Amino acid sequence: MCKFRVFFISTPAIGNLVPIVEFAQRLVHHDPRFSATILIISLSQRPIVNSYIQSRSSTYSNINFIHLPPVDSPSPDQYQSAVGYISLVSQKHRPHVKDEIAKLQQTESDSARVCALFVDMFTTAMIDVANELNIPCYLYFASPVTFLGLMLHLPVIDVQLATEFIESDNELIVPKDPATELIIPGFANPLPPKVLPTSVLKRRSDGYSWFLYHTRRYVETKGVVVNTYRELEKYAITSVEATTTVPRIFPVGPVLDLAGPIEWHPERDQQDRIMKWLNNQPRSSVVFLCFGSMGSLGRSQLREIAIGLERSGFRFLWSIREPPKGKLDLPGEYASVEEILPEGFLNRTAEIGLVCGWVPQVTILANQAIGGFVSHCGWNSILESLWYGVPIATWPIYAEQQMNAFELVAELGLAVEIRVDYRSESGDMVLAEELERGIKRLMDGDDEVRRKVKEMSEKSRMAVMENGSSCASLTSLIENLTSGIS
Ligand SMILES: O=c1ccn([C@@H]2O[C@H](COP(=O)(O)OP(=O)(O)O[C@H]3O[C@H](CO)[C@@H](O)[C@H](O)[C@H]3O)[C@@H](O)[C@H]2O)c(=O)[nH]1
Numbered sequence: 001m002c003k004f005r006v007f008f009i010s011t012p013a014i015g016n017l018v019p020i021v022e023f024a025q026r027l028v029h030h031d032p033r034f035s036a037t038i039l040i041i042s043l044s045q046r047p048i049v050n051s052y053i054q055s056r057s058s059t060y061s062n063i064n065f066i067h068l069p070p071v072d073s074p075s076p077d078q079y080q081s082a083v084g085y086i087s088l089v090s091q092k093h094r095p096h097v098k099d100e101i102a103k104l105q106q107t108e109s110d111s112a113r114v115c116a117l118f119v120d121m122f123t124t125a126m127i128d129v130a131n132e133l134n135i136p137c138y139l140y141f142a143s144p145v146t147f148l149g150l151m152l153h154l155p156v157i158d159v160q161l162a163t164e165f166i167e168s169d170n171e172l173i174v175p176k177d178p179a180t181e182l183i184i185p186g187f188a189n190p191l192p193p194k195v196l197p198t199s200v201l202k203r204r205s206d207g208y209s210w211f212l213y214h215t216r217r218y219v220e221t222k223g224v225v226v227n228t229y230r231e232l233e234k235y236a237i238t239s240v241e242a243t244t245t246v247p248r249i250f251p252v253g254p255v256l257d258l259a260g261p262i263e264w265h266p267e268r269d270q271q272d273r274i275m276k277w278l279n280n281q282p283r284s285s286v287v288f289l290c291f292g293s294m295g296s297l298g299r300s301q302l303r304e305i306a307i308g309l310e311r312s313g314f315r316f317l318w319s320i321r322e323p324p325k326g327k328l329d330l331p332g333e334y335a336s337v338e339e340i341l342p343e344g345f346l347n348r349t350a351e352i353g354l355v356c357g358w359v360p361q362v363t364i365l366a367n368q369a370i371g372g373f374v375s376h377c378g379w380n381s382i383l384e385s386l387w388y389g390v391p392i393a394t395w396p397i398y399a400e401q402q403m404n405a406f407e408l409v410a411e412l413g414l415a416v417e418i419r420v421d422y423r424s425e426s427g428d429m430v431l432a433e434e435l436e437r438g439i440k441r442l443m444d445g446d447d448e449v450r451r452k453v454k455e456m457s458e459k460s461r462m463a464v465m466e467n468g469s470s471c472a473s474l475t476s477l478i479e480n481l482t483s484g485i486s
Contacts, residue, residue: 003033004482007101008118008140009093009126011086012043014052014293015378016120019142019227021056021063022255028062030471031478035112037064037104039097041089041123045328048265048293055264068096081207082328083122083199087214091125098129105133115481118225121151122210124217136481139224143379145236145249146407147400148224149186151215152244154200157182158212161203165193172201172426185243186236189410194421195402219245223480227253227379229463229470232386232456235411250477252470254383254460260362267333271360274317278354278364281315284371287439288390290319290361291376295397296331298323299340301429306345308435309353314371314443316353317364333357365390372442374418374435377404386414389457391450393418393442395430414452416442 008024010017024036040053057065071092079085105114117130118140130137141148164180165173174193181190199207218224228251230237240246262271278286289305291297297305302320309316320340321331337355338346346355361381364370365388375381377396382404385392392415394405402423408415418438422428463470 003112004115004485005035005037005104005112006116006118006481007037007039007097007114007135008120009039009041009090009097009123010120010140011090011122012041012046012049013086014048015380016122016142017049017052018257019253019255019380020118020120020140021060022257023140023225023227023252024063025060026252026255026474027478030474033482034478035062035064037066037100039100040065040067041093042067042070043089043328045326046330048330051266052264059263066100068093068100071096079206081199081205081210083210084206085328086122087125087210090123094125094129097126098132101129101133101135113485115485116222119221121214121218124214127217127220136222137220138481139218139221141224141226143227143400144382144404144407145226145228145233145240145251146184146186146411147379147403148218148226148246148249149236149240149244150184150196150200150400150403151211152218152240152246153185154212154215157184161200165203167203170202170204172198172423173203186233186240187407187411188235188239191403191406192421195406197400197403198398198423198425219247221247223248223250223477225250225252225477227255227383229253229460230473231459231463231469232412236407248480250473250480252474252477254387254464254470256362256380256384256387258362258366258387260360261358262360262363265358265360267358270356270358271363274354274356274359275363275367278317278367278369281369283368286315286317286369287312287372287374287443288317288364288370289374290359290364290381291321291395291397292378292381292401294330295376295378296321296323297397297424301424302340303342304430304432305435306341307432308430308439310345310349311432311436312439312443314352314439315369316349317359317370318353318355319357319359319361320355321357372416372439374439374442377401377408379404382408383460386453386456387460389454391416391442391453393438394420395438396420396422397424412452413449414456416445416449 010020028034074088119126184191322334374393395418396402396405405420409417
């Protein structure tokens with residue numbers, strides 16, 4: 001009989017929601033005294049969230065999924081960024097979350113006690129609900145500890161950003177002295193400012209104010225559960241614990257959905273076509289290019305990629321998404337990619353390459369044909385690639401990805417660099433020859449990176465085994481969650 005109930009409230013984004021659901025599943029599987037309820041915020045612009053939940057509700061019968069009622073959209077003058085919008089929507093959901101938890105508390109059998117509400121990096125307004133209901137609150141962090149370190153340090157470096165950088169409306173801040181470097185908890189090396197997230201470099205934006213809001217709230221929680229593992233971010237974990245006011249860190253990862261979209265994404269036909277093609281390719285011969293659930297690139301950049309790929313001569317699997325129309329929309333699928341790629345490209349490369357839209361990424365990374373991954377460096381993608389021992393070439397686009405790329409290349413030596421500071425919104429362009437060079441190093445050269453990635457792959461698997469570091473961390477989290485509850 002279950003004794004302890006935990007609640008989760010996630011940002012409506014695949015990158016946050018999937019690792020939260022997987023963690024809930026791991027928790028209830030690891031300790032059957034637990035039951036988990038996931039409260040879902042829906043956004044009409046993100047139907048993928050609903051199809052994901054629908055599929056997972058039938059597979060994960062021991063998790064309770066509850067869709068929260070819709071709220072009025074914030075008016076456009078209240079936000080400029082997606083972070084702002086999501087933070088406001090989350091705030092508006094506070095009464096609903098309180099109602100749902102209170103309702104369940106009343107109907108719960110006597111033996112089950114609510115022992116935690118887990119918020120994520122952008123749903124921290126729910127800490128108020130936990131306080132009102134007297135429930136301990138924890139943060140589930142789907143990004144690396146290095147990013148947690150930056151967030152916790154933001155109020156401190158804010159002064160440095162204000163005095164040592166040049167600011168202008170809507171522009172990214174730049175250091176007055178180009179040699180400026182930042183000392184950030186979690187990074188052994190000084191951080192070049194150009195790898196900071198756009199929301200931080202747009203210091204006058206609502207995104208930055210929200211970052212400051214959320215980070216102040218992180219320290220109100222009882223602990224931060226991070227989707228990472230000690231063997232991967234050893235320095236970062238020790239450094240952030242020692243130099244910030246973080247409550248306790250529980251590294252429980254990698255927490256991955258290894259079945260992935262092949263099970264829950266609606267586009268089954270395309271996925272079957274991809275896997276059939278991949279199964280016919282030689283071992284480690286294919287370079288895979290994919291830029292995350294929210295990543296898309298402009299047409300001229302796509303043409304450069306096509307030229308670079310063709311010149312490299314390697315077999316390739318390339319996921320191309322159409323840029324979204326609105327700020328909150330996700331990328332879509334091109335009706336025809338032929339017209340956006342160089343003339344004759346698809347015909348010339350028909351024997352060696354496949355161009356597609358959304359892909360079942362984790363299943364692809366598991367395939368023996370994949371030899372390297374050109375990735376936007378979202379944290380889930382990094383963990384998945386390390387799990388399967390596939391080396392990455394870094395091409396970050398948005399969010400904290402530039403920092404993740406810097407961590408992989410400069411801190412951990414676990415990736416080949418294409419760029420660590422690419423930012424599409426500033427009109428940046430990776431030229432065909434840069435990509436060609438990067439792909440050749442990824443697929444042909446850098447045995448040291450490949451060796452380290454294989455080693456880390458083994459460590460990631462060990463971490464989640466019985467007696468592994470993340471398993472031990474989960475046990476100690478459970479002790480924390482249940483202590484004082486009879
Ligand atoms: O065509 C696709 C694209 C993505 N995915 C999957 O979608 C997830 C994407 O997650 P991630 O790699 O973390 O990228 P984002 O979706 O961009 O995730 C957001 O959330 C992450 C966790 O906080 C951050 O690290 C990222 O920077 C942020 O953009 C992964 O599991 C991928 O396997 C697919 O299966 N097929």
